[in-house]
């Protein structure tokens with residue numbers, strides 16, 4: 283969006299008003315692929331019967347089905363893979379306003395990112411091997427602080443991608459094939475981007491990447507994520523910094539100490555564990571098990587006493603026995619996570635698990651998923667209840683999505699978009715509520731997942 287806007291394109295979120303429609307796709311699991319294809323077909327109607335002149339498909343689906351998209355959906359004019367973001371202008375048929383002189387303001391400076399990716403490609407880090415052959419190379423693109431960017435989030439909150447790709451071999455996952463091998467952005471590049479975002483009004487930074495805890499390893503940086511968090515917390519106007527998607531065995535003492543060391547680094551850890559039965563974790567090519575995880579969780583709680591823990595599990599992985607599932611349920615009861623997401627396994631062509639035997643019927647997978655969520659619901663209810671009367675900083679987000687009589691917001695226990703809701707049902711007279719402002723609040727009531735608070 284940043285590249286297009288800087289080149290002079292006027293952006294609209296309303297497809298019916300657009301001359302060029304860009305569809306950014308996901309191909310992580312079957313249902314996401316289906317949703318992406320449905321969206322392409324829906325948007326194609328704007329080209330056949332509406333105003334749109336061009337239809338561009340971008341993102342992971344392109345990495346996966348480049349040839350098929352072009353062949354089977356003739357309305358699509360161009361495709362842009364995850365490593366070809368710079369090609370978006372040509373794909374959209376937009377000529378940059380000031381192409382002649384490559385100044386710091388020119389879209390062409392982002393070639394630095396390309397140069398960085400290419401330099402690593404020359405060291406042989408990126409090759410697709412025997413993957414479906416549709417694309418010659420794995421994507422190696424990395425954006426940097428000079429890449430123009432438009433926030434799709436509210437102006438007080440921004441995600442920053444600190445690394446791209448993944449080198450882990452999880453058997454259910456095709457992300458490494460879609461996003462390429464792990465590569466970190468330069469430390470200074472992330473800081474420069476964060477400082478610019480904060481200068482424009484951002485107060486909350488959420489660091490993302492397929493594996494944030496490996497940040498810096500490929501640059502020879504030890505404790506890269508801890509150093510990055512500490513440096514970001516020193517930016518004066520930053521209020522909250524957090525990171526998502528930690529890999530379990532990469533959560534080090536140093537990282538936990540960094541979290542504990544600063545009020546601005548949210549005491550929040552999102553560690554997708556995927557399962558707890560050692561047998562299943564071995565089949566998933568992830569290793570470890572409930573005992574190791576429980577020790578690791580105890581350590582997290584010891585070093586960061588008020589830590590909020592989020593995790594994700596896949597249930598119904600091929601070969602998961604009733605006993606394995608019971609082990610997972612017992613582990614969830616013992617670990618008492620604050621937030622938990624459970625996904626039913628879905629077969630993914632190209633992933634190693636696709637070839638595994640002992641697949642479970644969809645109905646059984648869904649039964650197990652619901653059972654696990656039911657267990658978590660009770661845990662969540664109990665943990666939320668224990669918060670009544672406690673005080674927290676609250677980031678106001680705007681009128682409630684359910685009723686415009688109330689406002690809603692988030693505490694440091696709530697990452698953007700994924701965790702429960704905090705409803706504000708009382709505020710001192712005369713106080714002006716504005717999205718993006720921070721207030722002190724007290725929890726007055728709790729639900730299974732949500733909180734009600736009064737602003738103090």
Ligand code: SF4
Nearest residue numbers: 448450452455457492
């Ligand atoms: S660590 Fe995450 S992105 Fe990497 S292979 Fe495993 S599930 Fe996929």
